[in-house]
Structure formats: structure tokens, C-alpha cells
Amino acid sequence: MTRNPVVAGMFYPAEYHELLEMIEYCYLNPRGPKELPSKRGKYTKPLGIVSPHAGYIYSGPVAAHGYKKISENISGEITAIIIGPNHTGLGSGIATMKGTWKTPFGDMEIDNEFADRLWKECDILDMDENSHLREHSIEVQLPFLKHLEELNIAKFKFVPISMMMQDYESCIDVGYVIAKVVRELSRKIVIIASTDFSHYEPQEQASKKDAVVIKDILELNDEEIFTDVVTHNISMCGYGPVIAMVKAMKDLGARTSYLLYYSTSGEVTKDYSEVVGYASMLIK
Template sequence: MALARRATHAGSWYTNSGSELNKQLEDWLEEAELSHGPARAIISPHAGYSYCGECASFAYRQISPIVVRRIFILGPSHHVRLAGCALSSASIYQTPLYDLHIDKQVYRELKETGHFEMMDMTTDEEEHSIEMQLPFIAKTMEDFKDSFTIVPILVGSLSPDREALYGRLLAPYLADPQSLFVISSDFCHWGQRFRYTYYDRSCGPVHRSIQNLDKMGMNIIETMNSPSFTDYLKKYGNTICGRHPIGVLLQTIQCLKGNANGQRMNLKFLKYAQSSQCINMNDSSVSYASASLVVE
């Protein structure tokens, strides 16, 4: 019997009503503009949909579902300390729309590298970074629900060398036009409750300082230069929770660009939002951004 990971955040972070969720996702995706596709990889936020659903739709709108047959989902670990990356022990991920099936062949190949550990079901079900991408994936791929698989990967606190290692391991999959990479990340978590209150007063209001800081990071990510992104994080300490999955993506891109038949790639941010606009030092907010990588 297939082991299923439940949609544990349905009914709280997003609705557990399949029909309601379908309509919500449909509306967001219809309103989002297709401007940078077809995507080979996307960066998408993972907060409650009332905060980030509209923003996330701009990333998913860039996907060409007729092409995609395998979807890698890289999400940061919020609750468990990992020095590497972990794979799920489940075979199926449930959503209120329909079940998504894990790619057993790819999982077997990744396990054989010796660089992936397994996460237990409790860790898997407590983590939201992968789950929050699943309904969007299910909706985007609904016309091809029986012809694609997913590869969930929980990413730990990696050193730059470890990000490079996983970049090399995943590069052959990103090179496949039938693969899609979904990088799950929110951006700046600002406020005393996040223990991060960087404020550049020259920007004016606090929320403008936060936006400037995020845009600086987004501009660097668009250059696809991993060392520059690492330097930015060291300098400003921006609380981008998916910084390591983003780092792995940048290293994966670098591997492809370094091949003899290096392909031209273009990574572009399409939407930015904040959960609220901070005015004073007692406020707090989380930032969201969506991006798409196109391989020409």
C-alpha cells in the first residue's frame, strides 16, 4: 500500500475545500500575466495563500504544462536541522484537488549518490515549504495529472560547497526540457519577532527599506551568480528562508552554463509583495517574490 503524506496545512494555511481551492487558484492564474516562459524553473513563496497566493500565481503562470513531466520541489527546512538534503518516505502527496505521485526512479538515483537522507513522516507533515507549492502544481498540471511525477527535496542549512555539490547532482535533471524546478522561498522576514530589524533610513519608511533590500537580492539572483548571492547574504543577513534552495538552483544553473554546449538562460523576477507595510520598529512583515527561469 502506498504511503501518503497528508495535506496537513489544508484548512488553515489554505482552504481544504477542493472546489473552493480550484476556483481561487483559477482566478489568480487567470489574472497573472504570461511574460517570461516557458519556465524551466520558478521561485515561488510558501506562506498562507491569503498573503502570497496572488504573488505565487505569477510564477506558475509561466509554466507550459504540456512539456513538463517531472517536477522537482526544493523547500527549506523550518523545523529540523539538516546539514544536507532529505527525501520523503512517502509515495504520494495528497492535495484537496488530487494526489501527486513521487518519481520513484529519480528518488532511487538520488539515494544512490549517498548524499541524500530520508525524512520521517512527522518531519514531512510538519514542514510547509513543499506542501504550499502542491495545490498550485496540481492546478497548473490538471490536464496532465496522470503523466507527471514530483520529486520533493527538503533542503537544510548548506555551506556554499554543499550547495555546489547538490547543484552538480541536480544539473542533469535541470538540463532535461521535461523537468521543472520549483524553488520554495519567502523573502525578508522583518521585525523584532524575527530578530531582524535592518533599516536603511535613507530609503524613507521601513517598508521601502525592506523592499530595497529584497530588490537588491533579487537583482543579484537574476545575474545567476552564486558567490555574489552568498556575499549579499553575509553582508546584510537578509532573512530569506529559501536562501539555500535558491543557492542550489544557482549552482545547478552554473553547472549547465559551464558545459561545452552551454545554453543561454534568463532568470527574471515577475512579482513582489509584502504581507504588510512596516512603518515603525514595532511592526513586522514577510516579503514574497516570484521568478521564472527560461532556457533559450
């Protein structure tokens, strides 16, 4: 199947040159890493990032921090496993798919062999295109990856995983099987957990709640992430994808986690009464 973009022209520009300009703006922005990605390193081990998925004007500079780190740690052919929450309610509880996704920078191919193996080995994961048809959380990550291709930093295929079910056991199961398939297929990978943090709360309250989950991610404590989100009523849409990514990365040998940048929509809108939190994090 070929999937067309659903939020191009809304969350990010739909035209090639405008999108290129916007992504460069995200990198060079004061809230961004302040420099463009460049080819610096070779792939040595799996990399995980937490990346926001709001409109680029709000969260793009924060996301750019994670993609800058990716650019410094990869080379050759990479499979990007992108796990996002299902906001639409369409399709299966947890699902991947095969095929191609279109972006303004050109087509992005799914690693069909990886997706197929994931589906066969993970009992709770379905092969379901409907889960992905209207969902933005994975789509908004793709232009950043395609931009790294444009800069000849690496070549990407990807594996989309949409999660409506975010109970702890399901998240751990998905993470476990991702790591298992990575080892079986000997892929060079990055795992991207797509999430925003607190939604529509006052700045002070949002940043305080988000700091709790960020601490759990820094400690690679997948169980505490779940417990704290539930206990403190944190309106983080993609805690399940983060738990799955942390579990997979730990199984693949990750021992360290870093907060690259935290910000809120209030820093763009200047309205601090109802903000959304965004964090870029690195796990390796």
C-alpha cells in the same frame, strides 16, 4: 509512504471547490498575472522558478506568476523538482523521500526513480520522510501544479528536497547532482525553489534588502546570493534552495533570469511596519 497535508485548511483551503476558487482568485487578483493558465506551448528546455510559500491570501497571487510561466512552457509528462527550506528542524540536514503526497486536488506521485538516483549520487542527501512530515514549504506548491493538471496542461510527478543545511558548498552540491540526474534520466523538468524573502521588517527596509538578492538571482550569481544574505543579514528562509536551483539551471544551460513580480504582506494587511517579502522569478 503516503503523506497527508499538514497546512491544508490553514495556508490554503482543504476542500476541492474552495481551493479551486482560491487558486483562480490568485491568478485573477490585481497582484497576480490577471489571467488563468492556458495550454500555449511545448516543453523545449528546463525551467526554474522562485516561488513563495506563505498562506495563499498573502503570497498566492505572487506565486501564480511563476505557475503561469510554467503553463506556457510545458507539455506532456513533467518532473517538478521542488526544493524548500526545512522550518521544522525535524529529520536530516538535506533529504528527499519516495511515495505519494495527498492534496485536495488528488494524489501527487513522487518520481521515485529520480529521488532514488539523487539519493545514491549525492553524498549529503538522505532518504528521510521525517524531514517532510510537518514542513509546509514544498506542500504549498503542489496545489498549483495539480491545478495545471486539472486544466490538462501537463502531467506531473515531483521530487521533494528539504534543506535544513544551507551552507554554500552543500547547496552547490545539491544543484550539481540535480542537473546530473536530469541528464542521466532525460527528464522534462521544472525546478521550483520555494522561499519567502525578508521576514518581519519594515516595508522600506525589507524591499531594499530583497532587491539585493533579487539582483544576484537575475545575474545567476549563486555565490553572491549566499554572500549577500549573510553580509546584509537578510532573513530569507530559502536562500539555499534558490542557490541549488540556480546552480542546477546553469548546469543545464540556463542563461537568463526574470523578475515576474515582487510584493510584500503589507500590501494585503496594510501594516507596513512588519512585512514579509515575496518574489516570483523565472530562470531559463
